[in-house]
Amino acid sequence: MILASDLRKRYGSVLAVDGISLRVERGRILGLLGPNGAGKTTTIRMLLRIIPPDSGSVLFDGEPFGEAARDRIGYLPEERGLYRKSRLLDTVLYFSSLRGMKIGDARPKALAWTDRLGLSGLVNARLEELSKGNQQKVQFIIAVLHDPEFIVLDEPFSGLDPINQTLLNDILGELRRQGRAIVFSTHVMDQADRLCDDLCLIDGGTAILNGPLDGIRAGFGRETVSIEFSGDGAALDAIPMIRVVGRYGNSAEVVLLDPSRSRELLAVLAARLEIRKFEIRTPSLNTIFLESVRGRHRSAEGGTRP
């Protein structure tokens, strides 16, 4: 339903986005991932018509994205600000009016959402009196109150405690079941791994991976090995048949350069470390992210991509 083709944006001498195409379907969540400065925010701004692209187009159900489409989108920006002196309910109703809602329709919905997100006692509080997490919930309400068909959430989980992360997780699942098209960007790979149906990995202004997550995973094969061990993990670096993707204290993810040598690897590892777990699995999103971004940088430096 949202089809962006070949979006480009240049700021002065910097080419922020260089030919990104995206497809967001109803009832699916697209994860927009990428390192800092990759061009995610610029891409989102062009998707939402906050800034015009230098070239390329965005179609909403096959139609060019016009003024009327603004009422059908919901947006939670990454850098969040609210009117500090204004009151919670007033602010939510104001933003819903800017999405074309009538106060009479918006008020009961706003109250239902504040109730669900545990803000019901605060509807008349000034926003500066709210905690950061609560302010973020207010912004989430603003993004979804008008039942938008297309929702863009930039880092929706940051700043939320685990209880509220779970709550938001459930709500996103509901929105997906209701057939909304959702884009969300994050740095937290676990969340993306759990939630996303589709993936667009951006680096240096271009999409280096783009499509359904299952397909992308399959493309990475079953050469990832997850290891848990005791001992000095630095020993892994000296093993030539693997590339270490991530090392986290007593566990690590490595890529086996030749998938047929897994037994051999286990033997080598067992000689150097005390192995508690050795699992060959589909790569995690984290691995895919790190491998793709590093691989791209390696090939840019003249190396080869795995």
Place this chain on the structure above:
Amino acid sequence: MTKLLGVAWWEYSEKIKSKAFIISLVLLPAVVTALVVVPTLFVSRSETGAKHIGIVDETGLYGPALAAMLKDRLLLPDGSPGFPAEVFSQPPPGDILPVLLSIDSMVLAGRIEGYFVLSSPVGDLVEAQYRTNNPANVRLQEKIVPLLREAVMAVKLKMRGIDPGLVSEFGQSVRLRTFRISPGGVTQETAFEQTFFSVYMYMMMLFFIILTSGQLLVRSMLEEKSSRIVELLLSSVSSEELMAGKIVGLGGLGLTQMMLWGSFAYVVGRISGMAVIPLPNALLLGVYFILGYLLYAAVFVTAGAPLSTEQEAQQVTSLFSLGLIVPLGLSLPVMQDPESTLSVVLTMIPVFTPMMMAIRIPLGLPPLPEIVASLGLLGLSVILTMRLAGKVFSASVLLTGKRLSLRELRSIVKNT
């Protein structure tokens, strides 16, 4: 359009509730009241009670005459003497000090308000001292001094055999009344001081409202920019709608302020009997006010949108307040001669038009061609500056931390 009004209503309703606005709304009338009304109230109240005045007459000639005049001429509203006077017995020559000391103690004890000491040091010359513990009561002295002069004159005339009644009859001061004639054949009595005062008040009001609205506009843009609310706003409304909504909302705020102050001034004018400006002229002033506000708002947006800190904003707005002082400074020559070449030329410069018309319309409606021409020029410059403001606003509203250079701005304005 609905969204524009939505933004306007938000700006209006949020700002009108703010403490800063309520304070500024009350402050000006409060200052005016404090400066004009309260002293008058106090002065008239002080005249409700009789004040006893003493007279020590070394000359032996003028005391009784002064006492009689005080008794007959300065009356309280109920007809009783306002300044009952008592002539103290004539002291022996050269021994006046003990007498003065004893009367001083009466003043300090509050039994009399003060007293005159009349002496005649050389020949015909009469010297009067007024001794009181409250020398600041200027109005009392203003009233009594002419009577003293008259009493002395009456006594002297009588000594030469002339009837003092004739002199007071002939000596009445000449009264000057000023009338304004205008082409419509309407002749209206004017009082320059009153007109000056009310015109000046109106200009101050205009100055104050344009400046505060401009400041609010810049501050509101900055708040949304630095908190990044603007990103959310721009996903809902276009930048033109956002800018226009802000201008309309804060303009409405200024208009509310103007109307509240206007009604206050009207009531005060009615009570104090000042001339009140006729309704059609007031409406014309309103049109100039709105156009003037729009022009200054566009200038404020153009200058304020590229900024990113409160400090820069303050520098810019104080620069503009300096610019607005120019017409205030030029107001006196225009007031003295509203039809002069200087006045007409200044009226035709759009940034000065609203202020100049604020001076000229209360003094008498300027000729129709001048009104049409000045409205046309003002309207045209509003349209042009608004366009420029729109371009600068949409180009710079998403940029934070980085200020656009003038060259970048110029290229943006050219390319959009």
